[in-house]
Amino acid sequence: MTKLPNDDQLLAHYRRNLTDKQIAAMYGCTVQAVNLRLNRLGIERKPHSNTATALLEQAWPTAVYRRSRFTHFSRARRLWVFIRRNLGDPALSARQLHESLAFEHHIREHYVVLDLDLTQSNPWVFRPRLHLDEDLVIRWPEDRPKPSLRELEALRLPAAPWE
Incomplete structure (x- = not known):
């Protein structure tokens, strides 16, 4: 070699x-x-992917929630690509972009947020949106400090095109 x-x-x-x-x-x-x-050499290879993963880690740390055991579920994947899309990731495939848009559509259409509930067989659960959820697509755990406002932007629903 x-x-x-x-x-x-x-x-x-x-x-x-x-x-x-x-x-x-x-x-x-x-x-x-x-x-x-x-x-x-310090080259950040996938900045959007890394940021999306870091945001999910802030909400549901793997050490506490074992979140990494559930990332293969479609709701988790769609959330992850939604965050990457909000971050402006140019590397999203057409399929990932479609999944992200489908996730956003579901959140809007059903007025829900995504939550991680380890008591369920599929722990990624859609819950009715509450006032405390603001315009986030996830229910931020009450016991976890929220990230900066700039970081939270990646978890917010973008303005609807008709608004």
């Missing part, structure tokens, strides 16, 4: 918008090796 280039050269490839796969092919190494080196 060939060794990756020095940091400056690797960053030059990254800045030329080469993918990890393309860089790995150039040097005969694994994609994971390229990804690891770029991460060590």
Whole structure:
């Protein structure tokens, strides 16, 4: 296996918008090796995905709620892509964009919020919207501090096009 280039050269490839796969092919190494080196250099690879995950972690920390055990449920995935869309993630696929819009439509149409209830078989539960929910798409846990107003924007329903 060939060794990756020095940091400056690797960053030059990254800045030329080469993918990890393309860089790995150039040097005969694994994609994971390229990804690891770029991460060590402080390159934030998926800022929108990371921010969406961090917001969910603030609401329902994995250590307490075991949220990561339930991320495969469609409601959790749709919430995650909804947050990414609100953050302006250009990497959303057409399918993810569709899921995000379907999630938003359901929230508006049924006047509900999404909550995590570990007593249910599918712990992602839609609950009737309350005044305390404001315009968030989730019911923020009462025992958790809310994130900054800027971070909360990603969890808010965007203004409807007809408003």
